[in-house]
Amino acid sequence: MSALTMNAENTGQKPVDRKINSKPVAAAAAEPVKENKMQKAATAPTPGTPMSERLGNFLRDLLPPVVGLLVLLGIWHVATHKGGAIPSPSVVWDAAVALFSNPFYSNGPNDQGIGWNVLSSLQRVAIGFGIAAAVGIPAGFMIGRFEFLSKMMNPIISLLRPVSPLAWLPIGLLVFKKADPAATWTIFICSIWPMILNTAQGVQRVPQDYLNVARVLALSEWKIMTKILFPAVLPYMLTGIRLSIGTAWLVIVAAEMLTGGVGIGFWVWDEWNNLKVEHIIIAIFVIGIVGLILEQALILLAKKLTKESSAS
Amino acid sequence: MEKFVSIERVGQTFTTKKGKFVALRDIDLNIAQGEFIALIGHSGCGKSTLLNLIAGLTKPTTGVLLCDGREIAGPGPERAVVFQNHSLLPWLTCFENIYLAVERVFSAKEGKQKLRERTQAAIELVGLAHAAHKYPHEISGGMKQRVGIARALSMEPKVLLMDEPFGALDALTRAKLQDELMKICEKTKATVVMVTHDVDEAVLLSDKIVMMTNGPAATIGEVLHVDLPRPRDRLTMAHDPAYIDYRAAVLEFLYEKQAHVEKEAA
Numbered sequence: 001m002s003a004l005t006m007n008a009e010n011t012g013q014k015p016v017d018r019k020i021n022s023k024p025v026a027a028a029a030a031e032p033v034k035e036n037k038m039q040k041a042a043t044a045p046t047p048g049t050p051m052s053e054r055l056g057n058f059l060r061d062l063l064p065p066v067v068g069l070l071v072l073l074g075i076w077h078v079a080t081h082k083g084g085a086i087p088s089p090s091v092v093w094d095a096a097v098a099l100f101s102n103p104f105y106s107n108g109p110n111d112q113g114i115g116w117n118v119l120s121s122l123q124r125v126a127i128g129f130g131i132a133a134a135v136g137i138p139a140g141f142m143i144g145r146f147e148f149l150s151k152m153m154n155p156i157i158s159l160l161r162p163v164s165p166l167a168w169l170p171i172g173l174l175v176f177k178k179a180d181p182a183a184t185w186t187i188f189i190c191s192i193w194p195m196i197l198n199t200a201q202g203v204q205r206v207p208q209d210y211l212n213v214a215r216v217l218a219l220s221e222w223k224i225m226t227k228i229l230f231p232a233v234l235p236y237m238l239t240g241i242r243l244s245i246g247t248a249w250l251v252i253v254a255a256e257m258l259t260g261g262v263g264i265g266f267w268v269w270d271e272w273n274n275l276k277v278e279h280i281i282i283a284i285f286v287i288g289i290v291g292l293i294l295e296q297a298l299i300l301l302a303k304k305l306t307k308e309s310s311a312s
Numbered sequence: 313m314e315k316f317v318s319i320e321r322v323g324q325t326f327t328t329k330k331g332k333f334v335a336l337r338d339i340d341l342n343i344a345q346g347e348f349i350a351l352i353g354h355s356g357c358g359k360s361t362l363l364n365l366i367a368g369l370t371k372p373t374t375g376v377l378l379c380d381g382r383e384i385a386g387p388g389p390e391r392a393v394v395f396q397n398h399s400l401l402p403w404l405t406c407f408e409n410i411y412l413a414v415e416r417v418f419s420a421k422e423g424k425q426k427l428r429e430r431t432q433a434a435i436e437l438v439g440l441a442h443a444a445h446k447y448p449h450e451i452s453g454g455m456k457q458r459v460g461i462a463r464a465l466s467m468e469p470k471v472l473l474m475d476e477p478f479g480a481l482d483a484l485t486r487a488k489l490q491d492e493l494m495k496i497c498e499k500t501k502a503t504v505v506m507v508t509h510d511v512d513e514a515v516l517l518s519d520k521i522v523m524m525t526n527g528p529a530a531t532i533g534e535v536l537h538v539d540l541p542r543p544r545d546r547l548t549m550a551h552d553p554a555y556i557d558y559r560a561a562v563l564e565f566l567y568e569k570q571a572h573v574e575k576e577a578a
Contacts, residue, residue, distance in 0.1 A: 209395060209397060209399040210399065210401060212369060212387075212393070212395065212399065213395070213399050213401070215369060215386075215387040216367060216369070216387045216388070216389065216391075216392060216393045217389055217412065217413050217416045217417075217467075218386075218387065218388050218389055218416065219412075219416060223412075223416070227401065227404070227412060228401065231401070231403040232403075
């Protein structure tokens with residue numbers, strides 16, 4: 001600013017220049033005012049349009065998924081209305097109404113409401129996933145930070161990661177001698193990899209500039225972790241967590257089918273033994289919806305956290 | 313005192329996939345306390361490499377660098393760096409970015425209150441008290457660079473190293489920050505090494521302009537002593553015959569003696 005004003009003073013000896021200088025300034029100053037007025041005029045009488053526009057947008061967004069669901073129901077109905085092994089939508093609907101009218105009954109360990117089954121599956125996922133996060137995220141930080149560790153662990157991780165979750169179950173049964181911790185163990189081992197890998201990748205991708213700042217300031221390893229690495233890695237970490245919880249929810253159904261007890265996976269198996277196919281279909285919907293909710297909740301959390309930590 | 317920073321027969325060789333690449337050779341340079349040095353040369357002449365060597369971010373292949381009588385073994389807060397792209401941490405406010413540096417250097421001796429005062433003083437020095445609690449993405453490029461300078465100065469470094477600090481700014485903002493930097497140097501008697509590709513910036517700010525030959529195997533071509541009285545005013549300087557001569561000398565070096573890179577490229 002000072003450079004500008006001083007320039008104007010200097011050229012003061014040449015009045016022609018000054019005129020040329022001052023005109024555009026005045027014009028420029030006047031124009032935005034006009035624009036502002038026009039904008040106000042344009043926005044003032046239109047409080048009604050956004051409302052109908054929003055409604056239109058809402059319908060436009062809602063229409064395709066609703067059509068999709070209706071098509072699915074239609075195909076299902078057409079395929080099953082002549083009878084057969086698979087029950088029709090209306091049969092499943094009636095069964096669901098009956099089932100959800102009392103989701104939290106308990107007649108001993110082998111006969112509990114669907115609510116209890118879902119909750120106990122979620123509990124297993126929470127424990128297995130929680131331990132996996134507690135181990136996997138710090139491990140990912142270490143692997144990302146120290147090249148030696150990274151080179152040491154990479155072949156092991158590449159070897160173990162593609163192993164099917166259920167292959168781990170016998171090891172769990174062998175070590176823990178009980179079904180329940182074995183299922184938790186399976187969740188743990190399957191959901192740990194995405195967290196390790198994504199966290200490590202995040203650490204490795206921290207911009208060199210930030211690390212140079214840390215080096216010039218000679219920050220302690222603790223400060224580097226808390227002030228630079230953690231905030232920079234957070235988005236990657238949350239992606240890892242999201243993938244992990246998806247895997248965990250995928251695995252729990254299979255694991256519970258094999259281990260028994262209370263849980264949505266076991267319930268599916270139990271209903272298969274009772275030949276209540278409509279309950280199996282209900283279970284498929286429930287599993288899908290719970291998975292969807294978990295995923296969306298984590299996306300929301302990620303958005304909130306990254307907004308707070310990096311963007312804001 | 314004459315040799316506050318000394319660079320003795322320093323060379324830098326990088327090992328690349330294509331083999332060895334000699335970036336710098338036979339660099340000899342002494343910097344006195346309170347001196348303002350500009351490193352100038354064409355792109356790829358290794359001026360940033362030399363600055364990184366003084367910062368301690370890289371180690372020389374041959375030779376030795378000393379600062380205040382001690383060998384430079386690694387980076388440290390006594391040789392603060394102002395990075396080309398400001399390098400503020402986006403999740404910290406301007407105040408917090410500076411506080412991180414202040415805390416590192418002074419927390420052993422001083423209480424929290426004093427540290428906050430130091431941070432406040434640094435932010436006021438660059439005229440950004442009003443933006444102290446804004447995040448980097450909420451302020452302009454020039455303001456970010458000023459926070460970067462405040463962060464470096466807040467550490468009370470023995471040497472302030474600046475890597476094209478104003479390169480990414482528009483001409484008006486750059487001029488303003490140059491004026492501010494001159495005032496700050498006047499006030500703090502800082503020793504500064506600045507990498508630049510701007511001839512006017514070099515002549516206006518420096519006591520000594522170190523002109524580098526073209527890479528590979530770049531070295532110091534000429535050293536120009538700028539004996540213009542301080543404080544310097546850019547408008548009076550524009551008509552000062554001595555200033556014009558210095559400017560011409562640098563231009564001559566860059567575009568006559570070291571012009572072959574441009575010709576090859578064309």
